[in-house]
Amino acid sequence: MKNFxxxxxxxxxVSCERLFDPSxxxxxxVVLSNNDGCIIARSEEAKMLGIGMGEPYFKxxxxxxxxxxxxxSSNYALYGDMSRRVMDVLQQLEAEVEVYSIDEAFVVLPVxxxxxxxxxxxxxxxxxxxxxxxxxxxxxxPTRTLAKLANRLAKKEAKYQGVFDISECESVETLLAESAxxxxxxxxxxxxxxxxxxxxxxxxxxxxxxxAWLRKTLTVxxxxxxxxxxxxxxxxxxxxxxxxxxxxxxxxxxxxxSSLEELKEAIASYATIAAEKLRAQGLIASSLQVVLxxxxxxxxxxxxxxxxxxxxxxxxxxxxxxxxxxxxxxEHIYKxxxxxxxxxxxxxxxxxxxxxxxxxxxxxxxxxxxxxxxDRVNARWGRNTLQFxxxxxxxxxxxxxxxxxxxxxxxWDQLPVxx
DNA sequence: TCTGGGGTCCTAGGACCC
DNA sequence: TCTGGGGTCCTAGGACCC
Numbered sequence: 001m002k003n004f005x006x007x008x009x010x011x012x013x014v015s016c017e018r019l020f021d022p023s024x025x026x027x028x029x030v031v032l033s034n035n036d037g038c039i040i041a042r043s044e045e046a047k048m049l050g051i052g053m054g055e056p057y058f059k060x061x062x063x064x065x066x067x068x069x070x071x072x073s074s075n076y077a078l079y080g081d082m083s084r085r086v087m088d089v090l091q092q093l094e095a096e097v098e099v100y101s102i103d104e105a106f107v108v109l110p111v112x113x114x115x116x117x118x119x120x121x122x123x124x125x126x127x128x129x130x131x132x133x134x135x136x137x138x139x140x141x142p143t144r145t146l147a148k149l150a151n152r153l154a155k156k157e158a159k160y161q162g163v164f165d166i167s168e169c170e171s172v173e174t175l176l177a178e179s180a181x182x183x184x185x186x187x188x189x190x191x192x193x194x195x196x197x198x199x200x201x202x203x204x205x206x207x208x209x210x211x212a213w214l215r216k217t218l219t220v221x222x223x224x225x226x227x228x229x230x231x232x233x234x235x236x237x238x239x240x241x242x243x244x245x246x247x248x249x250x251x252x253x254x255x256x257x258s259s260l261e262e263l264k265e266a267i268a269s270y271a272t273i274a275a276e277k278l279r280a281q282g283l284i285a286s287s288l289q290v291v292l293x294x295x296x297x298x299x300x301x302x303x304x305x306x307x308x309x310x311x312x313x314x315x316x317x318x319x320x321x322x323x324x325x326x327x328x329x330x331e332h333i334y335k336x337x338x339x340x341x342x343x344x345x346x347x348x349x350x351x352x353x354x355x356x357x358x359x360x361x362x363x364x365x366x367x368x369x370x371x372x373x374x375d376r377v378n379a380r381w382g383r384n385t386l387q388f389x390x391x392x393x394x395x396x397x398x399x400x401x402x403x404x405x406x407x408x409x410x411x412w413d414q415l416p417v418x419x
Numbered sequence: 420t421c422t423g424g425g426g427t428c429c430t431a432g433g434a435c436c437c
Numbered sequence: 438t439c440t441g442g443g444g445t446c447c448t449a450g451g452a453c454c455c
Binding site: 032033034035036037038040054055056057058059061074101219220221244245246247248249250251252255295296297298342344346399400 | 420421422423424425426427428429430
């Protein structure tokens with residue numbers, strides 16, 4: 001029988017920061033989202049202070065000040081690089097690895113004869129610790145959903161030393177009965193509320209619920225989750241992200257923005273980032289959507305949000321083309337008199353740049369050679385060394401990042417120095 | 420004053436066709 | 438009185454994940 005291991009990095013962003021700054025050990029640390037908005041990673045010490053996941057920074061600030069919590073802005077260059085290293089260690093194994101997110105991977109475990117799955121997982125854990133330095137927890141089960149649940153136990157109970165195999169559990173029923181529906185992978189707040197209304201509060205009750213009813217209430221997604229809890233694997237690798245279907249670039253502003261001129265700069269900047277991502281993956285886009293919105297949390301201000309989607313005449317990865325279209329769309333949906341909080345661009349209907357069709361009529365303006373030169377300069381000398389004037393220079397609207405650590409592993413001038 | 424960003428999938432309903 | 442049926446495609450909105 002097939003078994004899955006879910007390898008999940010503990011407090012990943014905090015662990016990355018700690019690798020390069022030992023003063024962060026043994027004290028509460030949090031990492032903030034973009035724009036220093038919410039708390040998205042917490043050390044164990046911070047969790048113990050009752051600081052919630054996703055909590056707005058300004059709300060938690062008084063408690064954190066009182067307890068001397070170290071606050072950091074997110075440093076995705078660092079986390080992305082450390083993630084790659086962790087995944088590299090897993091890829092060395094004689095097993096199939098599905099990278100699921102920046103800090104998680106499913107490993108389809110090989111059939112092992114000379115030792116237990118638990119021992120195998122424990123050695124994975126040691127290797128990652130030794131080669132990368134990041135602590136991980138590993139949950140094992142016959143389905144991805146059960147492996148996820150096992151992982152919670154591995155994290156929560158110190159006695160398991162970071163590895164928990166659900167098949168070694170004395171009573172799976174007891175374990176499921178002690179898990180809330182909301183702890184199950186695939187059951188979010190809304191689904192948990194719906195289930196609660198029908199008296200279903202535990203993973204065990206969810207497992208044993210009526211199929212037709214589940215299908216009707218939670219769609220096939222909910223039904224699949226229940227089936228997985230029964231030990232039948234039906235959420236497959238194809239449901240785990242593989243080929244990109246869309247690319248988004250959007251940011252909240254550091255301060256509210258009202259003028260069209262500033263919004264145009266911002267959307268041009270995000271279009272530039274999206275186009276870079278597109279080219280880095282060898283893709284071209286056929287559809288472009290621009291979104292614009294005010295701050296939905298501020299009930300005192302007039303609210304407005306809009307979006308426009310356009311199909312491009314020619315699929316493209318050319319920054320100039322995308323940027324011009326993005327500005328045109330923005331002008332189309334912009335209304336004066338509002339305080340905007342966010343704008344963004346979504347590229348969709350992505351296909352491989354290799355199979356690009358040349359236009360039947362008119363000129364081909366794609367210029368991949370020019371874009372390649374642009375990307376090379378920026379890779380060599382740093383992002384935005386060469387940029388389009390439309391994206392602006394001062395960028396007064398740009399997001400807050402007040403507490404950012406250096407790009408220790410991805411910028412020459414920011415390497416850690418041993419002294 | 421201050422509330423992230425980037426993804427995926429599913430469904431219902433409307434438009435349109437024969 | 439009574440107004441087809443079945444199919445496809447598209448989109449918006451809602452749900453989930455980390």
